[in-house]
Amino acid sequence: MGRGGFFERYLRVDLGRRTAEHVPLDEATRRAVVGGVGLGALLLTRETKPRFDPLGPEAALVLAFGPLVGTPLTTSAKLAFVAKSPLTGRISDGLSSSSFAIAGKRAGVDAIVIVGEAAEPSIVLIDEEGAEVVPCPDLWGRDFQISEASERLGKEYPEHRFAVIGVAGERLVRYAGIANEGRHAGRGGLGAVLGAKRVKAIGVRGSRAVPLADAEATLRIAKDLARRSLGPATEKYRSLGTVANLSTFNRLAALPTRNFQASTFEEARRIEGEVLHETRERGRGSCKNCTIGCEHFYEVRPGQRPVKMEYENLFALGPLCGIGDPEVVLRASSACDELGIDTISSGGTIAFAMECAERGLFPAGPLAEEARDLRFGACERMLALLGDIARRRTALGDLLAEGSRRAAEMLGGDAPSFAPHVKGMEIPGYEPRALQTMALGFAVGTRGADHNRSGAYEADFSGKVNRFEASEESAAHAVAAEDRAAVMDALILCKFLRRAMENFFGEAAEMLRAVTGLPFEAEELERAGGRITLVRRLFNEREGWTPAEDTLPARFFEEKLPGGAAKGAGIDREGFARSIKAYHARRGLDEQGYVPADIAQEMASLLGGRKR
Amino acid sequence: MVTIELYGVARLRAGRAAIEVAACSLGEALAALGVACPALEPLIVAGGRLAPGWLVALNGAQITADPEMALGEGDVVVLVSADAGG
Numbered sequence: 001m002g003r004g005g006f007f008e009r010y011l012r013v014d015l016g017r018r019t020a021e022h023v024p025l026d027e028a029t030r031r032a033v034v035g036g037v038g039l040g041a042l043l044l045t046r047e048t049k050p051r052f053d054p055l056g057p058e059a060a061l062v063l064a065f066g067p068l069v070g071t072p073l074t075t076s077a078k079l080a081f082v083a084k085s086p087l088t089g090r091i092s093d094g095l096s097s098s099s100f101a102i103a104g105k106r107a108g109v110d111a112i113v114i115v116g117e118a119a120e121p122s123i124v125l126i127d128e129e130g131a132e133v134v135p136c137p138d139l140w141g142r143d144f145q146i147s148e149a150s151e152r153l154g155k156e157y158p159e160h161r162f163a164v165i166g167v168a169g170e171r172l173v174r175y176a177g178i179a180n181e182g183r184h185a186g187r188g189g190l191g192a193v194l195g196a197k198r199v200k201a202i203g204v205r206g207s208r209a210v211p212l213a214d215a216e217a218t219l220r221i222a223k224d225l226a227r228r229s230l231g232p233a234t235e236k237y238r239s240l241g242t243v244a245n246l247s248t249f250n251r252l253a254a255l256p257t258r259n260f261q262a263s264t265f266e267e268a269r270r271i272e273g274e275v276l277h278e279t280r281e282r283g284r285g286s287c288k289n290c291t292i293g294c295e296h297f298y299e300v301r302p303g304q305r306p307v308k309m310e311y312e313n314l315f316a317l318g319p320l321c322g323i324g325d326p327e328v329v330l331r332a333s334s335a336c337d338e339l340g341i342d343t344i345s346s347g348g349t350i351a352f353a354m355e356c357a358e359r360g361l362f363p364a365g366p367l368a369e370e371a372r373d374l375r376f377g378a379c380e381r382m383l384a385l386l387g388d389i390a391r392r393r394t395a396l397g398d399l400l401a402e403g404s405r406r407a408a409e410m411l412g413g414d415a416p417s418f419a420p421h422v423k424g425m426e427i428p429g430y431e432p433r434a435l436q437t438m439a440l441g442f443a444v445g446t447r448g449a450d451h452n453r454s455g456a457y458e459a460d461f462s463g464k465v466n467r468f469e470a471s472e473e474s475a476a477h478a479v480a481a482e483d484r485a486a487v488m489d490a491l492i493l494c495k496f497l498r499r500a501m502e503n504f505f506g507e508a509a510e511m512l513r514a515v516t517g518l519p520f521e522a523e524e525l526e527r528a529g530g531r532i533t534l535v536r537r538l539f540n541e542r543e544g545w546t547p548a549e550d551t552l553p554a555r556f557f558e559e560k561l562p563g564g565a566a567k568g569a570g571i572d573r574e575g576f577a578r579s580i581k582a583y584h585a586r587r588g589l590d591e592q593g594y595v596p597a598d599i600a601q602e603m604a605s606l607l608g609g610r611k612r
Numbered sequence: 613m614v615t616i617e618l619y620g621v622a623r624l625r626a627g628r629a630a631i632e633v634a635a636c637s638l639g640e641a642l643a644a645l646g647v648a649c650p651a652l653e654p655l656i657v658a659g660g661r662l663a664p665g666w667l668v669a670l671n672g673a674q675i676t677a678d679p680e681m682a683l684g685e686g687d688v689v690v691l692v693s694a695d696a697g698g
Contacts, residue, residue, distance in 0.1 A: 232655045233665060236621050236693050244620040248692045251619065252672055274623050430696075451697070461696045463667055463675040499665055499695055565672025 003517035004213030005067030006030055010043065011109045013124060013131045015197055016057060016116035020131035025110055030067070031518060032606055034490035034525070037093045037453075038532040039111055040064035040082030041539060044091065046608035047113050050542045054084040054189075055172060055196035057117035063104060063163075063202070064111040066492040067516050070102050070210030072222040074229050075494035077101045077289035081163075085188035086196075087174040087345065087403045088424035088448050090540045090549075094177065094185025095452070095489060096163070097287035103161040106206030118198040123153070125160060125203045139200045143167050143391070145338040146179045153201055160203030166340020168390035169195035173401040175345035175426075176390075179337070182308065183287065186342035188425065188447060189403075213517025221511055225497070229291045233499035237294035238284075242311035243273030245429070249315075253564030254434040256427070257319040258376045259351035260420050260555060263431040264564035267324025271314060276326060282306040292496055300330045307334045312451075315429035316347025321354060322376030332383055339390035345403060348426030350385055352404040352419050353396070354378070361415055370396040417554035423448035432556050434566040435460040435467050437474040440579050441481060444550050444587075446536035455481040455495070468569045475582035483529030490532060531603075533587070538595050538603065547593040550580055614641050616689045622666075625651040638668060639679030641689055656691075667694045 008030075009022045025039075033042050040062040047060040061083045068076040079101040085092035104112065108128045118133055121140030125132045139149055146166045153162045161180070168176035169191030176191030177184045185191075194202075212218045236244055249255040250268040257265040269275065276298050283306060286293035297306035307330045317332040318324065336343045356362055357374040374381055374396075388397025399407050404426055408419035420427045425448025432439035441456030442449040451457065459477035460467040484504055488495055491508060501507050505522035512520040537545075552571065560570040584593040595603075613632045623629055626649040633648065635641035643660035646653045656663050662677045669675050669690040670683075683689070 232663070233695075235655070236695055239621050239624055242697070244693070245696060248619045248690075248696070251617065251690055252669055252692070274620070277624070455697065457696050458694070461667065461675060461692075461694045463677055467675060468673075495697060498697075565669070 004211045005071070005512070005516035006110050007108050007208070009109060010111035010113060011107070011126065011131060012047075012113045012115070013126070014116045015114065015118040015122070015124070015133055015199065018133050022109070027518070029606065031520070031524070032528065033532055033535065034487065034512070034528055035066035035110065036064055036078070036080045036490040036492035037082065037095070037486065038490035038528065038535065040080045040093055041091060041532060041535045042607065043111055043113055044082050044084070045535065045539050045542070047115060048084070051544065052084065054086040054089070054193055057115075057197070059084060059115070059193055059196070061114045061190065061193050061197070062111055063114075065101060065105040065109075066490060067512060068491050068493065069105040071212060071218055071515055073218070073493070073511060074222065074226045074289065074291045075287065075497060076492070077287060078492040078494070079104060080489065080492060081178055081185040081190045083190050083193045084543060085190070085424070085447075086172070086192045087189040089543060090423050090446065090448065090545060091536050092188025092190060092447050094187050094190050095492060096178070096180055096183045096185040097290065097494070098161070098181035098183050099288045100161040100163055100180040100204060102288065103206055104204040105210060106208050107204055108206060108208045112202075114197065114199070114202070116197070121198045121200060123201045123203060124199055125157065127205050128208060136200050140170060140198075146340050147338060149200070150179070150181075153203065157203050160205045162201045162203045164201040165191040165194050166338065166390065168340040170200070171390065171392045171401070172196060173341055173390060173392065174403045174406070175342040175349070176340050177342050179340060184337060187344065187450075189342075191340050212515055214514045217514035221514055225500070226291045228500040229497060231500060234292050234496055237292055237496050240273045240277055241294050241296040241309070243276055243296065243309055243314050245273070245311040246314055247272035247274060249429070251565065252434065253561060253566035254431045255319055256315060256429055256431050258322045259320060259355040259418065260427070260431065261355070262563065263434050263561050263566055265319035265324065268319065270324045271318050271326045271329055276309070280326065287494070290494065292494065294496060298330055300327055300334070309333055312429055313343040316344045317382070320347045320351040320429075321382055323379055323382060325379055328379040328383065332386060335383065335386045339386060341386070341390050344428050345426040346386060346389065348420045349389070349400045349404045349407065350382055351376075352407065353385075353400055355418060356411060356415060359414075361411055361413060363411070366395040367399065370394055417558075419553060421449060422552060423549050425449045430457050431561070431566070432552055433561050433569045433571055436470040436571060437465055437467070437477050439552060439556065439571060439576070440470045440474050440583060441478045443552050443576075443580060444478065444583050446533065446540055452495070453482065453485050453489070454478060455485055468566065470571065470576050470579040472579060472582040474579050475586050478583055479586045482533055483526060486529040486532040487525050490528065530587070534595055534599065534603065535607065537589075538600060538607065541594060550593055613685065614683050614687050614689060616641060616645050616691055618691050620693050622652060622656050622691050625649070625656065627651070635683055637679065637683055638676070638681040638689065641683060642679065665694050667692055
């Protein structure tokens with residue numbers, strides 16, 4: 001074992017063969033991709049063959065920890081779930097924070113790779129010795145809520161921490177998530193990857209202390225970071241949480257409404273964060289090992305358990321579906337969490353279906369019959385549909401369980417032009433026409449439309465660019481934002497710290513030196529951010545990505561925003577194409593956007609020598 | 613008169629959603645805002661300037677932090693946190 005931060009190995013669990021082996025991780029690999037999403041992307045590439053089925057036994061699910069997990073650094077209790085997405089066919093990762101991350105790392109590994117398929121529905125129990133595959137007939141196919149399944153597992157295996165899928169994961173809903181202790185790796189359908197392997201849950205336990213190369217320096221940095229994490233840079237998250245975005249975005253006409261037909265919502269006032277805070281807030285919480293405490297819980301009805309709410313849930317299950325009833329939005333968000341489906345993709349897919357219903361695009365028969373009362377603002381219908389999707393119950397629920405892109409392709413006609421996705425991933429709550437550097441970030445994202453792997457909206461909200469126009473300058477911002485996010489997600493630390501860190505790469509290098517004892521420098525980490533993005537792009541290329549995927553749905557080019565502060569805004573197709581070209585050039589890609597052969601060759605040894 | 617709309621933390625701290633001030637520039641408007649709502653000083657506005665992490669959108673559109681930006685009768689200054697993530 002090295003001096004700190006890493007255990008220098010990962011655990012490879014083969015469900016079909018019921019074997020587990022520790023595989024060494026060398027220093028070059030650790031320095032090249034650091035950990036978290038970087039390590040996850042690398043191991044996913046190494047552990048799979050080209051063009052594999054994400055729901056087949058040959059698929060791999062990687063759980064990657066970062067070098068800072070298990071240290072005293074605030075917000076470091078995180079892990080990355082990484083796999084090929086059954087929703088997009090491209091790489092996807094979901095970050096999650098809980099004591100699961102710490103327990104997993106303390107099993108003495110930097111990552112866990114799960115391949116194969118269990119012979120019967122099972123759970124996987126992992127500890128310092130290895131892994132055990134245990135059948136779980138009492139948990140599978142019972143339609144438990146995630147909280148109930150987690151509680152049962154906790155009682156039976158009190159020493160383990162669990163990551164669990166819901167009924168949606170069992171039914172292979174393409175945007176099913178993986179839950180652990182109330183947190184969710186939601187995007188991209190990684191819960192379906194686990195469900196396809198017939199694994200209901202992964203339990204981890206461990207007692208190995210994470211080694212610190214320089215404990216004194218680590219503690220000093222941790223204290224300083226914790227102090228700053230309680231300052232003005234994070235006040236928004238503490239006092240209101242991410243739901244504070246809703247009123248601002250509505251005022252700036254950047255709030256996606258009615259399946260991106262508008263960017264202001266006339267009922268926004270009922271559900272804005274400031275009002276929820278005054279009328280319904282009933283408590284706050286935080287992830288394990290976090291000093292910020294951004295979680296806010298709101299009352300649904302008196303006497304009922306309060307529900308956690310984030311901006312993305314609020315926008316997707318509210319304005320995007322034309323719904324302004326706070327109780328309904330809270331119930332819908334809670335339902336998604338308990339069923340195990342991604343809130344953004346759920347809201348996006350249902351909003352798409354609502355527009356299809358209003359336009360009469362469902363073919364005559366069961367689908368049209370089921371969609372007869374589906375309209376924007378149809379509260380109870382939306383709530384019922386969430387259950388139908390998660391259980392693939394009814395023809396419409398089964399169709400929408402495929403996500404908006406596949407559903408649109410099945411419907412045909414005009415439907416694909418307004419399915420709200422990039423690379424199959426439903427678009428988060430940032431209206432592309434009102435935030436055009438973010439629009440570029442969405443278009444080129446390796447995970448698809450993605451506000452977490454690209455923070456390009458920061459440029460739109462900086463005053464440094466014209467938010468109504470994507471430009472070559474936008475490309476520089478998009479690359480920089482992507483690189484910062486990649487390193488943040490490789491460490492892994494919470495992005496809500498970003499404004500508390502004035503010199504991100506420098507401070508990150510200092511943390512890594514203290515924890516690992518390796519001579520990380522700021523410039524090296526900046527290069528690592530770009531390298532991680534290239535690893536993801538190479539994976540996508542290997543799996544069939546083409547340059548045509550780096551774009552947005554036709555709606556954003558063809559329809560202007562109808563009202564509010566962004567009235568008349570649209571995306572110029574030629575100008576946007578130029579900004580994508582500029583992004584590709586700045587990223588070091590070739591004219592078409594592919595990773596050049598010489599760079600791919602350089603990275604071949606890192607990726608296990610497999611050819612594209 | 614110029615209207616300043618407050619969102620998020622600024623609204624919570626000020627205890628109001630909007631305020632009208634007499635101002636010919638953003639700097640003047642922010643100075644007047646600080647006087648009218650002392651709870652915003654110095655973490656959101658400070659001496660006629662915006663604190664780090666805060667911006668305005670003039671009439672909801674053009675985003676800036678430039679205190680020299682000229683304002684006219686009826687303009688609406690939307691005060692927002694630059695930290696839009698989540």
